[in-house]
Amino acid sequence: MHVLIAPDRFSGPLNAVQAARALASGWAETVPTDRLSLLPMSDGAAGLLDVVMAARGGSLVPVSADGPLGAPTVAAVLHVPGDGGGTAYVEADQVLGTHLVPRERAHAAKDGSSAGLAALLEAAVATNAGRIVVGLPTVAATHDGGRGLLGALGGATAAREVLARRDLVLAVADDLPLLGLHGAGALLGEDPDVGPALAQELERDLGAMTADLERQAGPPPNPVLLSAGTEERHGRLASSPGSGAGGGVAFALRLLGARPMPGADVVAGAVGLAGAVARADLVLTGSAVFDAPALTQSVVATVARTALDRALPVVVVAEEIRTSRREVAPLGISGTYEVQDTSRLRPRLAAPPAADLETAVRARARRLARTWSTS
Template sequence: MRVVIAPDSFKGSLTAAAVCEAIGVGVLRAAPDAEVVRIPMADGGEGTLDCIGAATGGQEVRLDVSGPLGAPVTARYLLGADATSAVVELASASGLPLLPPDGLAPLRADTTGTGELIADAVHRGARDVLVCVGGSASTDGGTGLLRALGARFLDARGRELPPGGAALLDLARIDLDAVSEAVRATRFRIACDVTNPLVGPEGAAAVFGPQKGATPAEVELLDRALTRFADVLAEECGTSVHHLPGAGAAGGTCGGMLAVLDAAALPGCELVAAAVGLPAALVGADLVITGEGRLDRQSAGGKVVSHVARLAAEHRAPAVVLAGQLVPPLSPLHDLGLTAAFSIADGPRTLAEMTRSAPALLADTAEQVVRLRAS
């Protein structure tokens, strides 16, 4: 019996690798002779770097860079084994968890640190850079990232704008003369798991601004600032990203990279699955087990479990999701190829109790699933 385990992390509880190990324990209790293939997954957000690094190797590079408000932070990225490729995780340098809950600054936070990681990778020879953009603290359109690569954002008097999204209200011109030939020669891909446009009621400021500390008035200001940014990008770079699906990811970072760096935005799950070799691992699988902390309507919209279920269906393998919480309806996931979903909860528990007991609960539930399959 060949069982492929390919879950996302359980946020705030277990990494994807730890989920794999716990499920594997249960699988082998039920079927000691089973061939168990463990493939930790991610959707392009936090944790993606570790998943790809575990599967492909390479060198983890640690670097002191600018945090979301300029204070130094130690961040990391993955340099490929041949140093011609790199994986950069925005959350490592510019993520929301780097700021205290009472220290959020939605108007001033920026992505400079992520750009500094990219600049270092390019300096070391990387010409294929995958940027994973989940979990940002800013709504700056990626201007901090682009500034670290040589771009300048100027007002009508030719003065450089200060960091942050609010300053883009005064943007008049973008100067790209200092962007190096090495950066221009680099292929940039963006792993993102949202389809929000840059501006408007479903845009970066409106949808994600509040979780970064923006008040309703600040959301409105940031949306106007990003609109101005998009207007200038269209004038100077020839690319309109106002309503481009996905351009609003990571506070508009995706939009800025698409226009200035000619980056390609792709679903994070697909990029990660390809990088870790999931399609090949599913060949000959008798059972596929995936999982995430909360299975709900959003899970069908490009999250790990939906992509794993779709791939499993293509290989005619049953796919089962284990989750801490199930929120119906689950029919959209079934339509994608999911066979069944099970909560690991064994009775009324607090969130803290569930978090502490997650490995044992995953193992117990996986054992019961495999017993049914192996019978």
């Protein structure tokens, strides 16, 4: 039996590459004769470089950049050779991630800057890649609408010149807008370390700033690309789908002509998901949390839709399952399993310590192999 193992990252230090290895190790302990193919995935946020490099190779270019509050941090850009100079992959989470300011969330949201991303973009341009893919997290440590990034690049006009003649793609985890009742500011307000009052203050500030930038820069050269693959133009770029990713960095990059696309779909194309699925008999995927939003835009959803085209069974493993059988059925998902067994007859087990999560994932894979392998 040929099993494709294509998970997203789990929580803590268990990234997608490590999760795939843990699932494969557990499965092989039960059914060593099965053929296992590992294809770790990403939604464009943390781990983008790891999964693309695992599938495609390439060269890492070290970059010295500033973090959200100006502290120096070491990052990298991945260059994958190919036609037209190849593709450069930029993982914005390296300089904008919330993990960089674990105890200064409010300070970073109010006063932090996205300027550090400029160094990564300049390094990507220096590779002479004709295509640059920028992976953006849904939530970032900063919430400046990309103001710091544009400033570090010399303003919108100068930045467009820097990125001229390159296909700039944004791999966004979801289509959250920057402004509005259901935008990035509203999501930021749900963070207890930030709170709704500060989030509303930032919303007002960004509303005025983005309006000025849109007037000065003019309309972006590309229409908004929605998850369904259709194009739609909006009166305000700051209210368009995907503009809120990375604390609004997506808005700034859209001003420069970037095309927003679902991150998991971008990664699927980069790592060859469709071809890998075509060679498999069963697909095993997973993530930290599998909930209702993940049914539309997530690694699990992308993997499941790809397998559905070939009527392949898909099994999902997650630390938390918040969906029902009825909800997952349209995606062709055959089974969902939590890393740790739970039931209505006993309370939910506490999440395993980070050091033990890999062991728990491996143990779950051992049990799954007994159920799903036909060997």
